[in-house]
Structure formats: C-alpha cells, structure tokens
Amino acid sequence: MAGKLKVRVDQDKCQGHARCKSLAPELFDLDEFGNAHEVGDGSVPEGLEDKAYLAQSNCPEIAIEVTEE
Ligand code: F3S
Numbered sequence: 001m002a003g004k005l006k007v008r009v010d011q012d013k014c015q016g017h018a019r020c021k022s023l024a025p026e027l028f029d030l031d032e033f034g035n036a037h038e039v040g041d042g043s044v045p046e047g048l049e050d051k052a053y054l055a056q057s058n059c060p061e062i063a064i065e066v067t068e069e
Contacts, residue, residue: 004069005044007052009036013063020059024051036063043069 007027009020016034020027026048028036044052044066056064 005049005052006042006067006069007038007044007055008042008065008067009038010063010065011035013061014059015061015063017060020055020064023058024048024055027052028055 009028014035016030016036018030018034018036020036021030027039027042027044029039030036052066056066
C-alpha cells in the first residue's frame with residue numbers, strides 16, 4: 001500500500017477552470033476569485049486517491065500537484 005497522498009494547487013498556474021472542484025469537491029475548493037485551493041492541509045482521505053489523480057490529469061493548466069507523504 002502506497003503512502004498517503006497530498007494535493008496542492010499552484011496559485012501561479014491556476015486559472016480557475018474549476019474542473020478540480022467539480023471532479024473532487026472533497027479535495028478542492030474555490031476562493032472568491034474562482035481559484036482553487038486544496039481543502040484543509042491537502043491530505044487525501046483514504047479512498048479518494050483516484051479522484052486526486054483524476055483532478056490532476058484534468059486541470060488544463062497543470063496546476064495540481066499530487067505528492068506522496
Ligand atoms: Fe485551477 Fe486547474 Fe482547478 S486551473 S480551478 S486547479 S482545474
């Protein structure tokens with residue numbers, strides 16, 4: 001079993017496409033400008049790993065990092 005995952009949104013790259021939030025609302029939230037932030041400290045709860053990678057691969061700006069803790 002792999003280690004726990006963390007997601008992070010690069011604020012310089014995010015352009016507010018919001019695909020992350022629609023694909024994985026448990027992991028991403030939008031601020032008042034429409035830019036995404038990871039929920040909490042970005043830790044991916046068990047069972048949501050696929051959603052983390054799905055959001056990453058669907059961000060047109062390649063703004064989402066998924067790392068293993
Ligand atoms: Fe931003 Fe990509 Fe989400 S541009 S709002 S991180 S889909």
